[in-house]
Amino acid sequence: SQKIEQNSEALNIQEGKTATLTCNYTNYSPAYLQWYRQDPGRGPVFLLLIRENEKEKRKERLKVTFDTTLKQSLFHITASQPADSATYLCALDVSGGSYIPTFGRGTSLIVHP
Amino acid sequence: ETGVTQTPRHLVMGMTNKKSLKCEQHLGHNAMYWYKQSAKKPLELMFVYSLEERVENNSVPSRFSPECPNSSHLFLHLHTLQPEDSALYLCASSQDTSGSLTDTQYFGPGTRLTVL
Numbered sequence: 001s002q003k004i005e006q007n008s009e010a011l012n013i014q015e016g017k018t019a020t021l022t023c024n025y026t027n028y029s030p031a032y033l034q035w036y037r038q039d040p041g042r043g044p045v046f047l048l049l050i051r052e053n054e055k056e057k058r059k060e061r062l063k064v065t066f067d068t069t070l071k072q073s074l075f076h077i078t079a080s081q082p083a084d085s086a087t088y089l090c091a092l093d094v095s096g097g098s099y100i101p102t103f104g105r106g107t108s109l110i111v112h113p
Numbered sequence: 114e115t116g117v118t119q120t121p122r123h124l125v126m127g128m129t130n131k132k133s134l135k136c137e138q139h140l141g142h143n144a145m146y147w148y149k150q151s152a153k154k155p156l157e158l159m160f161v162y163s164l165e166e167r168v169e170n171n172s173v174p175s176r177f178s179p180e181c182p183n184s185s186h187l188f189l190h191l192h193t194l195q196p197e198d199s200a201l202y203l204c205a206s207s208q209d210t211s212g213s214l215t216d217t218q219y220f221g222p223g224t225r226l227t228v229l
Contacts, residue, residue: 043205043222046218046219089156100146102155105154
């Protein structure tokens with residue numbers, strides 16, 4: 001079956017450390033993958049998009065990698081802060097070129113001071 | 114703020130009620146979406162409108178009826194809902210539906226719906 005998998009268990013880390021979140025998928029060949037942040041009671045907010053021909057993308061303290069062989073994306077937050085605590089969603093196009101992404105269920109990140 | 118507003122933010126309704134959710138985007142986008150988000154489940158796409166025409170309907174029960182009178186406004190009309198329809202309903206917009214892979218979605222804050 002086709003799946004987008006994100007760790008359902010919350011990731012707890014200490015402030016200042018690097019947080020790494022994982023998004024795995026099966027049976028898709030997406031042209032792109034996106035990462036969103038969602039705070040409780042609010043809608044997701046777009047963070048980064050990475051295309052299939054890109055290995056890595058950076059934005060300030062954020063870094064995303066995309067390995068189409070492993071069918072995996074890693075999302076890193078360096079020098080993490082308590083304000084980074086949120087749920088992070090990955091989304092990808094399951095049709096190989098659709099403008100409408102399909103979302104994973106997200107992983108909760110908790111950064112402790 | 115993302116430029117997408119939703120009202121009401123919270124709604125409690127009985128199974129025999131009729132209510133409507135409203136979404137408005139101030140971004141000049143051409144595409145608008147309704148999503149359902151239930152606890153512990155991924156976002157579920159319900160409807161997509163492009164330039165006021167419905168382009169996708171993901172097998173949503175007929176008790177949910179969308180309406181898009183213009184490219185800035187989107188409604189979701191609710192009628193005889195079930196308790197399992199209780200969820201966060203999110204509206205989103207994007208620049209266009211031309212197939213641009215760099216297009217991203219801008220979400221509203223959502224309406225928390227409880228069906229008794």
